Amino acid sequence: GPKLIVPSMHTEMYQNPANQENLAWLKTHGAKVLGPVSGDLACGDTGLGRMVDPSLVIATIMSMLNGIHPSVTLRDHLHPFENSVLCSAEPNTGFAQKRILITAGGTREALDSVRYIGNHSSGQLGHALARLAAFAGADVSLITTVSLPYDIPGVTEISVTSTSDMAAAVAEIVPTVDTVIMAAAVADFTMAAAPEKIKRESGLSLDLQPTADILKTMPRHDGLRVIGFCLEDGDVVAVGRAKMQAKNTDVMVCNTSASFGADRRTVTILEGADSVPETVSGTVDAVARAILRRV
Numbered sequence: 001g002p003k004l005i006v007p008s009m010h011t012e013m014y015q016n017p018a019n020q021e022n023l024a025w026l027k028t029h030g031a032k033v034l035g036p037v038s039g040d041l042a043c044g045d046t047g048l049g050r051m052v053d054p055s056l057v058i059a060t061i062m063s064m065l066n067g068i069h070p071s072v073t074l075r076d077h078l079h080p081f082e083n084s085v086l087c088s089a090e091p092n093t094g095f096a097q098k099r100i101l102i103t104a105g106g107t108r109e110a111l112d113s114v115r116y117i118g119n120h121s122s123g124q125l126g127h128a129l130a131r132l133a134a135f136a137g138a139d140v141s142l143i144t145t146v147s148l149p150y151d152i153p154g155v156t157e158i159s160v161t162s163t164s165d166m167a168a169a170v171a172e173i174v175p176t177v178d179t180v181i182m183a184a185a186v187a188d189f190t191m192a193a194a195p196e197k198i199k200r201e202s203g204l205s206l207d208l209q210p211t212a213d214i215l216k217t218m219p220r221h222d223g224l225r226v227i228g229f230c231l232e233d234g235d236v237v238a239v240g241r242a243k244m245q246a247k248n249t250d251v252m253v254c255n256t257s258a259s260f261g262a263d264r265r266t267v268t269i270l271e272g273a274d275s276v277p278e279t280v281s282g283t284v285d286a287v288a289r290a291i292l293r294r295v
């Protein structure tokens, strides 16, 4: 029958090479491994090693049995977040040794001590890319404005707010990776923020300046594979091709503002100058998988 391992132990024991090798062996022999996550541990410490939420364990078991007993449909009642964890429970080592930098979410540019200019990016696609890449064995650095809802082994989260924070984090990490996936919705304009809250009576006029283009200006090294995104409401493919050249990316994932926060999305993936565009429609995870195939 299918086997599910749900590790739960102290951080040092979990990270011990013997345990890691045994877990890896189990995975290569078809067992699914769920968790652990970081949090309070039984001994009073805090760290990686906490068992995933029991509802997820039950849900995963039900999902695994689902393939055997199609009448078990608990999965239909799950929260989308739990569903997304289940969908990625398959062991996969396709990305072992890969180091991937993924950016996610929309950057925020402060106007004063309370207000900012932002956008509707939910960070969901970047999170799905990070989760699926890590489950496939990659070492992922996720630079994000939106926190992951749970810790994922293999994903190091770097939390940022503004475009300049994100640019600095990207510049620091790019030299250590072999792939960059620039999924963040980066603000195009910023301003010098007022140190204190601007009063209504004083009125407001914004002196906006273009931000630095992170994708275009980040440091590049030989062999670096770069996947960019293009958001456009017009002819997204034509503009995507132009941006692919202008921003020097290997792949461009083209989408429209309709994707923001949506559970199902449509993107068109371009690779190389004369490639046939691939259009993918589906859940956020399905779109993330199609993008990861280009890594």
Ligand code: CTP
Residues within 6 Å of the ligand: 163, 182, 183, 184, 185, 186, 187, 188, 211, 212, 213, 214, 215, 216, 227, 228, 229, 230, 231, 232, 243, 247
């Ligand atoms: N991008 C970036 N830094 C910026 C703006 C965008 O790195 N300051 C990246 C995005 O993360 C995306 C790609 O550039 O991967 C294209 O973003 P898009 O918004 O489509 O293009 P822009 O360059 O912002 O051009 P415009 O908004 O004028 O279409």
